[in-house]
Amino acid sequence: MVNEQVLYWTQLRHEEWPMYVAATSKGICYIGSPNAAFEELESWAGKQLSTYVLIEDEERLAPYTMEVLAYIDGRRTSFTVARDLYGTPFQQQVWQVLQELYYGQTISYSEVAERLGKPKSVRAVASAIGSNPVLFVVPCHRVIAKNGTLGGFRAGLGVKKQLLALEKESTSGCKH
Numbered sequence: 001m002v003n004e005q006v007l008y009w010t011q012l013r014h015e016e017w018p019m020y021v022a023a024t025s026k027g028i029c030y031i032g033s034p035n036a037a038f039e040e041l042e043s044w045a046g047k048q049l050s051t052y053v054l055i056e057d058e059e060r061l062a063p064y065t066m067e068v069l070a071y072i073d074g075r076r077t078s079f080t081v082a083r084d085l086y087g088t089p090f091q092q093q094v095w096q097v098l099q100e101l102y103y104g105q106t107i108s109y110s111e112v113a114e115r116l117g118k119p120k121s122v123r124a125v126a127s128a129i130g131s132n133p134v135l136f137v138v139p140c141h142r143v144i145a146k147n148g149t150l151g152g153f154r155a156g157l158g159v160k161k162q163l164l165a166l167e168k169e170s171t172s173g174c175k176h
Contacts, residue, residue, distance in 0.1 A: 005052045007045055010061040014072055017159065019135075021061055021068065022054075027082030028064045031135045033155045044133060048086040071136055074166055077103035079137045087131060094128035095138045104167040108146040130154060136163075 007029070009022040017034035020041045032040050045052045058065075063081055070076035085095060097115050101107060113125045132140040135155055141163045145151045153160035 003051060005049045007049075007052050007054050008057040008060045009041060009054055010056060010058040010065060012065045012068060014069060017072065017155075021065055023061055023064055024084045026084035028134055028137060029084045029086060030133045031068065031137065033135070034159060048133075068136055072166075074170055077167075077170065081137070083134065083137065085138070086133060087128070090124065091128040091131055094125055095132060098129070098132070098138050098140055098142065101139055101142050104170065106142050106144050106164070109143055109151065110146050112143060126151070142167075 005024060007022045007024060009020055009030075012019050012021050012031075014034075019034050019036065020030070020032040020038060021028065022030040022041055022045070030041060030044055032044075042054070045054065067076060067079050067081050071079070085092060087095065093116055094112060097107075097112050109122050109126050109129070110119070112129070113119050113122045116125070118124075129140045129143055130152060132138045132154070135141070141153055141155075141160045143151065150157055150160055150164075
């Protein structure tokens with residue numbers, strides 16, 4: 001098909017978290033849940049794009065996977081790679097708020113809603129966060145419940161705890 005969207009993909013291989021990563025020619029668009037099957041990527045692409053073709057290309061994805069691995073290993077605190085995020089306008093607004101959080105900062109779902117000027121849309125905010133297609137790069141793990149509990153996380157609460165601990169450990173003693 002002439003209008004097919006090309007999604008380049010590879011499997012990022014981290015000792016604890018093997019996961020699929022995909023990008024378009026514009027930027028990273030997907031990071032799968034650790035240990036998830038390839039079908040998770042196919043399902044996401046089917047929901048977000050009317051037509052697409054998946055092409056494995058480890059070399060093209062190297063800039064993205066290198067930054068993600070550096071983050072997971074505690075050697076990187078922010079991402080510089082281009083992003084090509086697919087979502088509704090509201091989801092895009094929520095993800096933008098998350099990208100403005102600094103490394104080690106947490107925020108509640110209700111605070112995100114307030115920053116958007118929509119304080120009653122906490123459930124919609126939580127749904128948008130749960131739809132985040134690029135774990136780590138859009139730091140949805142930094143969103144916690146108002147009472148301080150972790151809330152949910154597509155990659156699982158164990159991964160969320162590890163990420164928050166990594167960021168806390170790296171920033172202890174630093175002022176922002």
